Amino acid sequence: MxxxxxxxxxxxxxxxxxxxxxxxxxxxxxxxxxxxxxxxxxxxxxxxxxxxxxxxxxxxxxxxxxxxxxxxxxxxxxxxxxxxxxxxGAVPSIVADLAGRLADGGWAPGDGVVLAADGGTGQPERQTVADVARMLSRRLGSPVQVGYLNSWAPTVADAVDRLRRGGRRVAIGAWRLVEDGDHERLRELGEVVTAPLWxxxxxxxxxxxxxxxxxxxxxx
CATH class of the missing domain: 3.40.50 (Rossmann fold)
Incomplete structure (x- = not known):
């Protein structure tokens, strides 16, 4: 390998x-x-x-x-x-792990949820992120918005702001594999921010x- x-x-x-x-x-x-x-x-x-x-x-x-x-x-x-x-990608066991991280981090029903992705090189990756968001929404029983850090729109910050307009707390599920400097940007945006998947x-x-x-x- x-x-x-x-x-x-x-x-x-x-x-x-x-x-x-x-x-x-x-x-x-x-x-x-x-x-x-x-x-x-x-x-x-x-x-x-x-x-x-x-x-x-x-x-x-x-x-x-x-x-x-x-x-x-x-x-x-x-x-x-x-x-x-x-x-x-949209692997059920990995999405289930992400849902568990959100709950363990303090997400509660009624809180807004943003799936924070980086972006990608084409439509297949965008579709994968959308599939993950749908699977995560079903797991949590709550709507999930998608936000991007480095390409495509909306940005994570925009997605968080939209949810906060309703007075809700916002939890961010980090759709990234490993820890890096970009993850620090997410910690500044949500009340709950999950660690990377690894x-x-x-x-x-x-x-x-x-x-x-x-x-x-x-x-x-």
Whole structure:
């Protein structure tokens, strides 16, 4: 498994990504190669891996613009020894974990909810974020607004402001995989702000499940 992400030259983000890679490797299912950094650094790390490899996004769809742009630059079509998985998305168990984080953080029925995403490179990621918002709304039994940090509209701040006009407290569910500087911006906006999805066992479980499915495709 080659875990791929842009590290944005963010020390906190880089540390979180390395911890994720270590946690996946500790399960002992497959060798794990961290490929975090610039496009050139990541490509070099990928090229150093001999034999079949599964390129695995270390981010959630719509949760990391820079990593999505980096990952989309890899050309794997026609290569029988490489398989690229999709980024994590509207996985019921991951959405359930996010709902639990909101409740544990102090969200209560009647509070407004904003799903805070980063944005992405195209319509499929926007659709994934919308799907996550719908699933989260069903879990909570409450409407969920979507806000974006670094691309697309509305912004997280705009979504929070709209909900506050009704006099409500606002809880923000962070749709991002690891801790980084951008997450600090969210903490200034809501009464409740969840931590990124990692660390959580369900993240490791899902990454490994996708790796097993990719291995089966490579072996077919």
């Amino acid at each position: 080659v875990l791929v992400a842009d590290d944005k030259q963010d020390a906190q983000r880089g540390e979180s990504l390395r911890e994720l890679a270590d946690a996946v490797a500790a399960r002992g299912e497959a060798p794990v190669v961290p490929a975090f950094g610039s496009a050139a650094a990541v490509q070099a790390a990928v090229d150093r891996v001999d034999g079949p490899k599964v390129l695995t996004p270390a981010y959630v769809a719509g949760g990391d613009v820079a990593s999505a742009e980096l990952f989309s630059g890899f050309q794997v079509t026609g290569r029988g020894d490489v398989y690229a998985t999709d980024p994590l 660390p959580a066992d369900i993240v490791v479980d899902t990454l490994l499940a996708r790796h097993r499915a990719a291995k089966a495709r490579l072996a077919a």
